[in-house]
Amino acid sequence: MKILNLARQAILAPAGIQDGDIEKIMNRLLSSSVDAADIYFQSSHSESWVMEGGIIKEGSHSIEQGAGVRAVSGEKTGFAYSDRIELPVLLEAANNVKAIVRQGQEARVRLVYAANEVQYYPIANPLKSLPEQQKIDLLRKVDSETRKLDARIEEVIVSLSGVHETILVANQDGSLAADIRPLVRMNVTVIVEENGRREQASMGGGGRSDYNYFIDQDQALNYGKEAVRQALVNLEAEDAPAGNMTVVLGAGWPGILLHEAIGHGLEGDFNRKGTSAFSGRVGERVASDLCTVVDDGTLPGRRGSLSIDDEGTPTENTVLIEKGILKGYMQDKLNARLMGVKSTGNGRRESYASLPMPRMTNTYMLPGTHNPEEIIRSVKKGLYAKNFAGGQVDITSGKFVFSASEAYLIENGQITRAVKGATLIGNGPDVLTKVSMVGTDLQLDSGVGSCGKEGQSVPVGVGQPTLKIDGITVGGTSV
Amino acid sequence: MQNQEEVKRLKNSVQQLLDEAKEQGASAAEAGLSQENGLSVSARLGEVETIEHHCGQGLGITVYFGQRKGSASTTDLSPESIKETVTAACSIARYTSEDVYAGLPEKELLATEFPDLDLNHPWSISADEAIILAVECEDAARNFHADISNSEGATVNTHQGIHVMGNSLGFLQGYISTRHSLSCSVLAQRGDSMQRDYWYSVARNANNLEAASAIGRKAAERALRRLEGRSLSTRQCPVLYSAEIASGLLSSFISAISGGNLYRKASFLLDAIETQVFPDFVHIYEQPHLKGALGSSAYDSEGVATKNRDIVSEGILRSYVLGTYSARKLGLRSTGNAGGVRNLTIDSGDLDFQGMLKKLDTGLLVTELMGQGVNILTGDYSRGAAGFWVENGVIQYPVEEITIAGNLKDMLKNIVAVGNDIDYRGSTRTGSILVEQMSIAGE
Numbered sequence: 001m002k003i004l005n006l007a008r009q010a011i012l013a014p015a016g017i018q019d020g021d022i023e024k025i026m027n028r029l030l031s032s033s034v035d036a037a038d039i040y041f042q043s044s045h046s047e048s049w050v051m052e053g054g055i056i057k058e059g060s061h062s063i064e065q066g067a068g069v070r071a072v073s074g075e076k077t078g079f080a081y082s083d084r085i086e087l088p089v090l091l092e093a094a095n096n097v098k099a100i101v102r103q104g105q106e107a108r109v110r111l112v113y114a115a116n117e118v119q120y121y122p123i124a125n126p127l128k129s130l131p132e133q134q135k136i137d138l139l140r141k142v143d144s145e146t147r148k149l150d151a152r153i154e155e156v157i158v159s160l161s162g163v164h165e166t167i168l169v170a171n172q173d174g175s176l177a178a179d180i181r182p183l184v185r186m187n188v189t190v191i192v193e194e195n196g197r198r199e200q201a202s203m204g205g206g207g208r209s210d211y212n213y214f215i216d217q218d219q220a221l222n223y224g225k226e227a228v229r230q231a232l233v234n235l236e237a238e239d240a241p242a243g244n245m246t247v248v249l250g251a252g253w254p255g256i257l258l259h260e261a262i263g264h265g266l267e268g269d270f271n272r273k274g275t276s277a278f279s280g281r282v283g284e285r286v287a288s289d290l291c292t293v294v295d296d297g298t299l300p301g302r303r304g305s306l307s308i309d310d311e312g313t314p315t316e317n318t319v320l321i322e323k324g325i326l327k328g329y330m331q332d333k334l335n336a337r338l339m340g341v342k343s344t345g346n347g348r349r350e351s352y353a354s355l356p357m358p359r360m361t362n363t364y365m366l367p368g369t370h371n372p373e374e375i376i377r378s379v380k381k382g383l384y385a386k387n388f389a390g391g392q393v394d395i396t397s398g399k400f401v402f403s404a405s406e407a408y409l410i411e412n413g414q415i416t417r418a419v420k421g422a423t424l425i426g427n428g429p430d431v432l433t434k435v436s437m438v439g440t441d442l443q444l445d446s447g448v449g450s451c452g453k454e455g456q457s458v459p460v461g462v463g464q465p466t467l468k469i470d471g472i473t474v475g476g477t478s479v
Numbered sequence: 480m481q482n483q484e485e486v487k488r489l490k491n492s493v494q495q496l497l498d499e500a501k502e503q504g505a506s507a508a509e510a511g512l513s514q515e516n517g518l519s520v521s522a523r524l525g526e527v528e529t530i531e532h533h534c535g536q537g538l539g540i541t542v543y544f545g546q547r548k549g550s551a552s553t554t555d556l557s558p559e560s561i562k563e564t565v566t567a568a569c570s571i572a573r574y575t576s577e578d579v580y581a582g583l584p585e586k587e588l589l590a591t592e593f594p595d596l597d598l599n600h601p602w603s604i605s606a607d608e609a610i611i612l613a614v615e616c617e618d619a620a621r622n623f624h625a626d627i628s629n630s631e632g633a634t635v636n637t638h639q640g641i642h643v644m645g646n647s648l649g650f651l652q653g654y655i656s657t658r659h660s661l662s663c664s665v666l667a668q669r670g671d672s673m674q675r676d677y678w679y680s681v682a683r684n685a686n687n688l689e690a691a692s693a694i695g696r697k698a699a700e701r702a703l704r705r706l707e708g709r710s711l712s713t714r715q716c717p718v719l720y721s722a723e724i725a726s727g728l729l730s731s732f733i734s735a736i737s738g739g740n741l742y743r744k745a746s747f748l749l750d751a752i753e754t755q756v757f758p759d760f761v762h763i764y765e766q767p768h769l770k771g772a773l774g775s776s777a778y779d780s781e782g783v784a785t786k787n788r789d790i791v792s793e794g795i796l797r798s799y800v801l802g803t804y805s806a807r808k809l810g811l812r813s814t815g816n817a818g819g820v821r822n823l824t825i826d827s828g829d830l831d832f833q834g835m836l837k838k839l840d841t842g843l844l845v846t847e848l849m850g851q852g853v854n855i856l857t858g859d860y861s862r863g864a865a866g867f868w869v870e871n872g873v874i875q876y877p878v879e880e881i882t883i884a885g886n887l888k889d890m891l892k893n894i895v896a897v898g899n900d901i902d903y904r905g906s907t908r909t910g911s912i913l914v915e916q917m918s919i920a921g922e
Contacts, residue, residue, distance in 0.1 A: 055576035060550035061567040080532035242920035243713040396675035401850035401863035423852035475882025
């Protein structure tokens with residue numbers, strides 16, 4: 001009840017909204033032809049600080065708050081939102097929303113309270129976790145320590161941001177659930193120059209925690225070191241190869257492969273509509289038997305984790321692929337109901353102003369049995385892609401891309417030269433069937449991922465052990 | 480309904496924000512307020528799927544205490560929250576550093592003329608009418624061919640916004656604008672091959688939208704023509720960017736000559752001013768005052784007057800793209816581009832799309848790009864692509880699961896022709912663009 005009470009205080013009390021008012025709005029939304037309805041309240045306070053050119057250049061603070069109301073009948077959804085959390089406004093929103101469903105018998109709801117069974121992150125307010133001066137000192141320390149690392153460093157940009165978000169969601173069954181979600185992120189970008197050649201690299205991380213996350217174990221300084229290391233590697237990089245070849249993907253962030261190649265294609269909405277290359281394929285082989293992939297919203301403190309999703313459903317560790325066989329999809333309530341299954345706690349929305357959809361949380365592959373060095377040694381000629389930038393997928397054709405930002409040639413089992421970043425392109429439904437070795441070294445990313453779908457951005461995580469793909473197209477220039 | 484009275488009311492609120500900032504000790508301030516209303520209706524498989532009512536608002540303020548700066552924003556416009564927001568911005572300015580380049584624009588650069596740019600055309604369409612229109616659009620796609628197997632639906636979207644901004648130099652302006660769109664996305668299937676594609680139309684005035692049935696048919700045609708695509712062998716060849724994706728090439732160029740990337744020395748076009756960046760037939764310019772256009776505005780996001788101006792003429796880079804801060808960092812003046820370029824236009828040659836295919840002769844027509852593999856610092860370019868293989872000016876077969884790569888510096892220099900098949904749907908106006916040679920990676 002503690003979180004629920006805090007959420008009431010944060011969102012409802014300032015607006016003078018009582019539980020009885022929520023019942024009124026819900027009653028306005030409901031009728032016998034409504035299959036589902038919800039009211040979503042959100043209050044989000046965030047800040048960001050940027051250090052550039054050796055000075056604290058920018059700071060900003062932002063408050064986003066409002067409520068969204070939704071009614072669903074069959075496959076039809078009515079939705080309205082407002083930045084004003086006021087009873088008359090929300091009642092009018094409910095009227096607008098209800099126009100989508102046929103009128104039926106009136107329904108009455110009484111709120112019951114759903115206590116979160118488990119919390120995967122602390123009830124923290126990152127913005128208040130350090131005095132302002134210490135946030136500034138942290139930025140300055142990372143900036144000055146990073147600049148000392150190499151004479152070739154020309155510019156260092158350090159950013160720090162934090163979000164303190166509170167949500168409260170009421171469902172048509174009367175359940176009222178709440179969550180308090182801290183999120184912090186730090187990023188270091190460096191530009192290096194040598195003999196007129198310039199390169200840049202970024203490294204960052206964070207999670208559902210407060211700013212002490214960056215101070216513990218000098219996490220923040222490590223981002224600077226890693227950014228410099230990658231930028232210096234890129235100074236030496238030659239043209240990347242072009243064509244289909246064996247590729248070894250590093251552990252951790254390269255797990256973006258899973259997010260793009262299979263993750264989106266396994267979201268419930270696309271599969272309910274039959275628009276995904278994976279539609280109707282549960283039980284079929286979609287990967288080699290070395291591959292087991294899960295989407296897990298329950299990992300403590302991770303960027304993609306949630307105690308409950310944005311529909312109030314507790315998150316789960318959902319097995320997507322087990323030993324190469326497709327096991328199931330990620331679901332929100334609407335698509336789960338229409339497909340006759342249970343929500344997997346993947347109903348997420350960017351904010352009160354957008355509709356929820358099935359979205360990923362932390363998507364990763366379980367470790368295998370091969371030593372990472374052994375995997376590299378097994379490749380006669382190929383590419384070792386250690387770090388990546390973004391990716392994208394066409395869920396219907398199954399074609400996906402992801403762009404390497406740090407890569408090396410493998411020649412006769414040895415990592416030889418660094419090559420420039422290049423985009424890799426493959427086909428989601430068959431790329432994992434070409435996975436021939438999976439490392440023991442499962443790593444999750446450092447906490448930087450954001451995923452976009454239909455214009456909505458949500459924080460996510462990815463991860464994987466080192467793995468070997470026996471053929472994927474590498475988009476270099478060296479033909 | 481939103482009207483001039485409402486603009487006046489918001490102007491008063493912005494003035495109050497600026498006064499509050501002064502009250503709290505700021506030496507200068509800039510504030511903006513916006514209000515948006517909209518309706519979005521989508522239909523799928525002949526039935527309404529979602530009706531979304533949009534109603535949003537927000538304000539943002541930046542304060543200066545001498546050369547120190549702080550910003551804050553909120554969607555909660557209650558008097559207490561507004562005051563708190565100003566306080567938050569002022570409090571941040573206590574911790575940011577003195578920055579000699581920080582501050583409001585030079586007063587003489589601020590816009591003083593505010594012509595009616597014909598941006599406000601409310602569309603009084605009801606949700607029921609929008610459903611009928613969306614269904615008509617989707618029907619046209621679904622009935623186009625037996626191979627159109629499924630649909631992601633059609634969406635009607637109408638939106639009106641009021642944007643007001645002011646600063647402590649006495650600038651206080653606002654305008655109302657509308658934006659309407661109709662889009663459709665369908666799937667085609669033949670054997671194991673399944674493809675999806677879409678088409679859309681967007682305009683300030685709903686009368687200028689393409690007919691619903693035409694949008695549906697185009698979406699269907701585009702999905703069908705992609706069926707049974709294959710990869711290509713790895714090779715080098717000329718590449719024709721279709722008009723609807725060619726604007727991406729120009730935005731990479733604009734990014735490379737934008738102030739932020741220049742003063743950070745994070746651009747492949749450092750010190751390129753007055754040098755040859757494109758072949759000599761290329762002329763690229765901004766037309767910010769076009770009546771009714773999607774990118775039109777009399778002033779930029781800092782209140783600086785926007786102007787018709789050349790960015791490239793005879794292939795030579797004539798001007799950077801600067802806001803106040805980046806201009807000062809570079810020792811230059813703002814070009815009125817805080818918030819981006821407006822109605823960027825590249826002059827077309829005489830060739831239509833068929834003519835451009837002939838000019839391509841044998842090579843790759845690219846109609847879709849995937850991923851963000853563009854490095855503005857080095858110019859290195861590597862992106863996923865789909866399109867068509869062309870021989871002797873005639874499309875042979877669809878192509879997918881390939882990448883195209885090169886370096887932007889070379890790609891811009893090696894533009895062979897710009898078609899007159901102009902896509903007017905965005906804030907960038909370009910026809911198809913033919914690049915002499917790129918690396919293709921495939922099977």
